[in-house]
Amino acid sequence: MKTQQTAWLRWYPVWSRNMRVWRKLIGPALLGNIGEPLLYLLALGYGLGSFLGQKIEGLEYVVFLASGLVCSSAMNTASFEGMYSAYTRMAVQDTWIGMLTAPLTLRDIIYAEVIWCGTKSVISVAAILLVATAMGLVADARAILVLPLGWLVGACFGSMALVMTSIAKTYDFFLYYFTLLVTPMLLLSGVFFPIDGMPELVQTLAKILPLYHAIALMRPLMIGQLPTDVLLHLTVLGLYILVALPIAIRLISRRLLR
Amino acid sequence: MDTTDPVVNIRSLCKSYDGQRVVDNIDLQVQRGECFGLLGPNGAGKTTTLRMMLGMTPPESGELIILEQPVSQGSYQVRQQIGVVPQMDNLDPDFSVVENLRTYASYFNLSGEVVRERIQELLEFARLTNKADEQIDSLSGGMKRRLTLARALVNDPELLILDEPTTGLDPQARQLIWQRLRELKHAGHTLIMTTHYMEEAQRLCDRLAIMDHGRVIVQGSPQELIDAHIEPHVIEVVGNDVERCKAQLAKDESTRFESLGESLFIYTHNEKPVIENLCKFTEVDFIHRRANLEDVFLKMTGRDLREE
Secondary structure, eight states: OOOOOOOGGTHHHHHHHHHHHHHHHHHHHHHHHHHHHHHIIIIIIIHHHHHHHHHTTTBBBHHHHHHHHHHHHHHOOOOOOOOIIIHHIIIOOHHHHHHHTTOOOOOHHHHHHHHHHHHHHHHHHHHHHOOOOOOOOOSSSGGGGGGHHHHHHHHHHHHHHHHHHHHHHHHHHHHIIIIIIIHHHHHHSSSSSSSSOOOOOHHHHHHHHHHHHHHHHHHHHHHHHHSSSSSHHHHHHHHHHHHHHHHHHHHHHHHOOO | TTTOOOOOEEEEEEEEEETTTEEEEEEEEEETTEEEEESSSSTSSSSHHHHTTTTTEEEEEEEEETEEEOOOOOOOOGGGGGOOOOOOOOOOOSHHHHHHHHHHHHHHOOOHHHHHHHHHHHHHHHHOOGTTBBGGGGSSSHHHHHHHHHHHHHTOSEEEEEEETTTTEEEEEEHHHHHHHHHHHHHEEEEEESSSSSHHHHHHOOOOEETTTEEEEEEHHHHHHHHHHSSSSEEEEEHHHHHHHHHHHTSSSTEEEEOOOOOTEEEOHHHHHHHHHTTTTEEEEEEEEOOOHHHHHHHOOOOOOOOO
């Protein structure tokens, strides 16, 4: 029984381990995944929406919001998982060190973590899709395509989060990332309101960052349309992965395997 | 694989961190089926040497051949046949005892019926059968160590590497681990261990090396080291009159003295005259014993504290 796994699949037992841990804590996790967007949809979608008294980009506000929350939730879930949870595994529980005494490489572990961040995003996207469908806020069945896109968005933000994890000395460090990057993205990429009325600088910054592109891909699918410039948006998300992932691997390697 | 080849073959191995030599040109060989000890004060280079053996740290220069495979960084394949008991437990707190074993087995691409059987055997080996479904945080320190040892055996490794296996354990737990390690050796596994417990090294190791400042100072079986490097008898003296004792006994040139606080250590080939003399002093207490590995270790590495 000394046969080794092929390189393509060595990440799988690491991913599977994370999945099994998640399943043990599935109650609170799903509650958060469903409960939180539900609150936003009810409070802001109906509450704020009724104040607005007008349609946003031709949509009821609650519909506009639901299609934005799907993306922001993918971002938040993957970011949290790639920072707080990954850091716990790397530096507090020594889980990755334990894996490195088995015939796994650090790349296997990091690939598995990124794939896992994507998986968690898919789960949270699915939860919101369910809630939104139940509330009648989804146009048609093409919305199911947000699931694979949710994986890509999760992998993108997960890769970025892992770079933060690679240099973090404590959990508090992650607050910088949330305050300086995630929250501005959340507020200014088009989740809660369209950004075409915003100053040029804000719009340009939003278009450099990934969330804008995630929304550009996922919102149309929820409202019965098809996204445009698909290749551009996919490329931006892909580029973030291609740049962030090697950096994370190099920095974590230096940290654990000097 | 030729069974007479050494399991570990290290020649002229070097490693530096920030310009400082942490492992300085060491030569080590570990034969199949032996228990080899790596001893040394903090910062001697033991853990760095182990990490290089596992392919977790790149060597700077020199030759490192484990189980007939040359090892450099990224050589994860060699770990398929090695079991590792790390210094700090890194068990999965979210899993039970048996789930920890199954998960670790999955990293070796092991699953199925054979693994299930092996896990049952390992649970018995570690005396954890009735704890199989317990969560990790309900286990005592000794149980966690036993589980870590069982986990290291899940891939039935030829070589087992243990970094301070019984540090922090109570005497019963240590005895059990020692027993198990002896069983593993008799079953044909090769063991490499680092330890700070000289008693442990003397009991378990067939051969050992003492490292300091990155170099191997001495190598050999415990008895060879004791015979070669230290006087056979040690008398420890405590009491009010220790200084006067020392002055009196120093006239005999075949004895060697070391003072440590209020204790006097007398090392000698000829214990009878020393004991006779000591009996004349009423205000001291003394113990006579044979020299052991700790005496060798302290002589080789000194009694000063090492801050890393």
